Structures are given as structure tokens and as C-alpha cells.
Amino acid sequence: MQLSLRNMIPSIWERASLQNFLLLSAIILILTHYLKRRRRNLNYPPGPPGLPILGNFLQMDFQKPQVTMQKFVKKYGNILYMNMISQNFITVTGLPLIKEVLANQGDVFIDRPQIPIQLQIFKSSGLIMSNGQLWKHQRRFALMTLRNFGLGKKTLEDRIRMEAKYLIEAIREEKGQPFDPHYVINNAVSNIICSVTFGNRFEYHDSQFRELLKTVDEVMKLLVRWECQLFNIFPSVMKFLPGTHQKLFRNFKKLESFVEDVIKQHKENLNPEEPQDFIDAYLKELSKDNIHYSFNEKNLVYCTLDLFFAGTETTSTTLRWGLLYMALYPEIQGKIQAEIDRVIGQSQQPTMADKENMPYTNAAVHEVQRMGDIVPFNVPRMAVVDTTVAGYYVPKGTMLTTNLTALHRDPKEWATPETFNPEHFLKNGQFKKRESFLPFSIGKRACLGEQLARAELFLFFTSLLQKFTFQPPPNTQLSLDVQYSTTMSPLPYKICAIPREM
Structure with a gap:
């Protein structure tokens, strides 16, 4: 006996619900990440391209973070933007920028x-x-x-x-x-x-x-x-x-x-x-x-x-x-x-x-x-409001690290x-x-x-x-x-x- 269209849709969903759900979730996450990047202020600091969702997480060596970071600084400059899953952060290098963020923009x-x-x-x-x-x-x-x-x-x-x-x-x-x-x-x-x-x-x-x-x-x-x-x-x-x-x-x-x-x-x-x-x-x-x-x-x-x-x-x-x-x-x-x-x-x-x-x-x-x-990147800080650093846009909630290794x-x-x-x-x-x-x-x-x-x-x-x-x-x-x-x-x-x- 043929199934009516009304009965067929739940039947198909029951057989493939998990696969469909995972695929749909992945598509939504990737699309959200893509749209988020499109909406991003074009004046963000430079930094290495990241993966959808994970950002730059897989590029970091958490056992030797300063080694990884110095490579990125050498390539992208003294203000560096990265993303770890849902957390944006910037690293600033050089005395002028460190004084700017910790003293001039201390609040x-x-x-x-x-x-x-x-x-x-x-x-x-x-x-x-x-x-x-x-x-x-x-x-x-x-x-x-x-x-x-x-x-x-x-x-x-x-x-x-x-x-x-x-x-x-x-x-x-x-x-x-x-x-x-x-x-x-x-x-x-x-x-x-x-x-x-x-x-x-x-x-x-x-x-x-x-x-x-x-x-x-x-x-x-x-x-x-x-x-x-x-x-x-x-x-x-x-x-x-x-x-x-x-x-x-x-x-x-x-x-x-x-x-x-x-x-x-x-x-x-x-x-x-x-x-x-x-x-x-x-x-x-x-x-x-x-x-x-x-x-x-x-x-x-x-x-x-x-x-x-x-x-x-x-x-x-x-x-x-x-x-x-x-x-x-x-x-x-x-x-x-x-x-x-x-x-x-x-x-x-x-x-x-x-x-x-x-x-x-x-x-x-x-x-x-x-x-x-002994503390290569200082104790991290966080921006309490939107701001700019070296002309780049830094949104509220961005984590900040200061590159003391490079300074010293x-x-x-x-x-x-x-x-x-x-x-x-x-x-x-x-x-x-x-x-x-x-x-x-x-x-x-x-x-x-x-x-x-x-x-x-x-x-x-x-x-x-x-x-x-x-x-x-x-x-x-x-x-x-x-x-x-x-x-x-x-x-x-x-x-x-x-x-x-x-």
C-alpha cells in the first residue's frame, strides 16, 4: 500500500534523522562562520587565516606558545589577530604598542x-x-x-x-x-x-x-x-x-x-x-x-x-x-x-x-x-569597550596579550x-x-x-x-x-x- 506524502516525510526523517541533523548542523555552523567573517569589520588587525569554528586553534602549540607566536608576528606584524573557537584575541609587540594598550588605554x-x-x-x-x-x-x-x-x-x-x-x-x-x-x-x-x-x-x-x-x-x-x-x-x-x-x-x-x-x-x-x-x-x-x-x-x-x-x-x-x-x-x-x-x-x-x-x-x-x-605574554587582559589599536578595530570582549618575549x-x-x-x-x-x-x-x-x-x-x-x-x-x-x-x-x-x- 502506498504511503501518503503526509506519512512519507516522517518516515524518511526517522530513518535519516541523525545524519540529517549532523549535516544540517555542520552547514549552519559553517554558514554562520562565513557570514560572521563577511560582517567582520574590514579593518581588523592582520593574522593567519583560520578554519571554520576552530579558528586558529590547531595552529597553536600550547606547549611552546611563544615559538608559534613569534613566527606569526614575523609574518603579520606587531599587532596580530587570531581566533580560538569563539574567542578573538590580539597580541601586540613592541614597546610603543605595549605602552598604548597597558598605559594609554589602561582603562x-x-x-x-x-x-x-x-x-x-x-x-x-x-x-x-x-x-x-x-x-x-x-x-x-x-x-x-x-x-x-x-x-x-x-x-x-x-x-x-x-x-x-x-x-x-x-x-x-x-x-x-x-x-x-x-x-x-x-x-x-x-x-x-x-x-x-x-x-x-x-x-x-x-x-x-x-x-x-x-x-x-x-x-x-x-x-x-x-x-x-x-x-x-x-x-x-x-x-x-x-x-x-x-x-x-x-x-x-x-x-x-x-x-x-x-x-x-x-x-x-x-x-x-x-x-x-x-x-x-x-x-x-x-x-x-x-x-x-x-x-x-x-x-x-x-x-x-x-x-x-x-x-x-x-x-x-x-x-x-x-x-x-x-x-x-x-x-x-x-x-x-x-x-x-x-x-x-x-x-x-x-x-x-x-x-x-x-x-x-x-x-x-x-x-x-x-x-x-618567565611570563612571556604577560597576564591576559580584555577590552571592555570597542576601541582601535594602531588604527585597527578591536571589538569589546577581545582578549589582549602583550609580547614580552619579543620586547626582552x-x-x-x-x-x-x-x-x-x-x-x-x-x-x-x-x-x-x-x-x-x-x-x-x-x-x-x-x-x-x-x-x-x-x-x-x-x-x-x-x-x-x-x-x-x-x-x-x-x-x-x-x-x-x-x-x-x-x-x-x-x-x-x-x-x-x-x-x-x-
């Missing part, structure tokens, strides 16, 4: 992009990834509180100098034998921010704290894994699937639990009249009437974690690069030690006041930061851009500031802890070279190869710290 590019993997972890809270009034209130409170507890004052300098003594004793215990300096340096640097946020330091042999530092290190590495990048594309699907992104979430929960336990202890012992650290000060703020909505106990956890991460990872990584460069450039190490012996000697500890009389040591610290290149290796700015050379920061034997040196960024969202980091780098670095000469282990070739994570760190290495005989 336009003041927000952080809402990246799914970071939203899953930080919920748009804390100090680093928050935006708007929430960010302004939390940053203002954090700066005020850090200053109250010694930021920029001699009290905090004294804490760093005391910690340097503990670090020297810990390294002396190695008796000149090869050792991995990673976690002992991590512990020393972390103890400074811990003393401000938690009110106490942690012993280097504290297994629980050592495990916590390893968890932090693992979180930084996991964030750049491909599963986490895939989570940024398909968050609603990936959150139900197994993979290293789930390990990332579990590790971050461990860190949250640690901070929550510390906060609980602080609440039990709190004296509102005499807050001892950042957590005490925040809890005191929570007890006030009419405080801003952003002040709550959950945000205290995120702000504390931000301070802990930022106050540990970048400075610790820079110091590890510093010891590696000293072992690879013994003649430079010798010049630094000669200056230390002349200005400070062996009987006194270095102080920040000594820095003015130690231009070569100061220059070497800056050169470690330049060559270490620009042959027009640096005499030997690929070589470790403290002379880059010297002129006629005196320290010379360089405008093209921006490891802490610039503008309203520049690094909150820049002043602390500068003090830690000078005091720890100088104290270590005052007491030890760093050498490669016998029959070992040290490498400057990079371990890619959220920051660019040296590959794990062992080094010998030979006590200096005076």
Missing part, C-alpha cells in the same frame, strides 16, 4: 578575560582574575594590608634577611654535593608571603608544606595541558569527562582546603584589636557593617591563594634561573662576588641600602629576569639579546634603568607584589652568592632548556653550592 584593557578553566577554579574572585568593583575593592584592601604588615618597610626586609639565613644553612647542609634547589628555594620565598598572609613560616623539612608546594607546582603545569585547553572550548562536556583537568580541580581543592583550615584556626584565635596578618585583617573587615559585597569568607580563600601563588612561584622561578646562569657563566659570578666582597664583605648581611652601591649585582638580577622570560629579546633594544649579559643594564659602570624591561607589567593591573619581589630577588640572590659559588656537578652539562607551564621555568637540575673560603 579600556583593564579586565581579565573570563576563561572557562579559570572560572571553574577561581569563580571570577580573588585578586588576579577578578574584574570591576570586586577587583578594585579587593586590590585596594590587599595593598593597604600588605603595607600595614611591612611592604616597603624595614620590617619586611628584616624577614627576608632572616629567611636568607635559614636558606643558607639549608644549602650548607648539602656539603657541596649536587642537589636540586627547587623546593628549598620555593620554601624560602614562600615563607615571606606566608609570614604576611598566615602569620608564620614553615620549616624546610615540614613534609606537609613540602607536599603543598609540590601541589602548587603541579597545578601550574597542569593548566597548560591539552585537556585544560579543550576544557576552555567545551566546558559543559569536559567537566564530565576524565583527564588531567580533573586532576587539576582535585589539586586546587587541596589548596583551598589548606587555606580554609588556616582561616578556621585564625577565627578561633582572632584578636580584632591586634590583627597579626592578612587573614586576621580580612576577618576583622568581615565583622564591620556596610562592607562591600565582595568581602566574604570564600573570597578570603581566593585572595589568600592568589597572594600565595603570586608570592611564591614567580620569584622562586627567577631565583632558580639565577643560580643556573651563575653556574653557566662563572666569570660573571666572579664579578658579582668581587663586588659583594668589596661593598659588604663576609661579616655583614646584605641590605636593600647596599643595592645603590652594587650596580653590577643589580644589573645581573635584572638580566636574570630578562633572560628567564629585541635586537634594537639589547646589544646581545640572546646572551646573558649584565652590561645591558649598565652605563659607564652605573646601573641603568631600561624602558623596554617590563617583567612586572605596567598600568593599573601591574604586579601587586612588585616591590616585594624586587627586594626578595636582590636580598636572596646577593646572600647566596656571598656565601657560595655555584657550579655544575662534575661531568654534567647544565641546560637552559625551558619547562613549559603557567610560568617558564628551567628544567629540573642539580647544582653544587661550594662554600666560599675567605
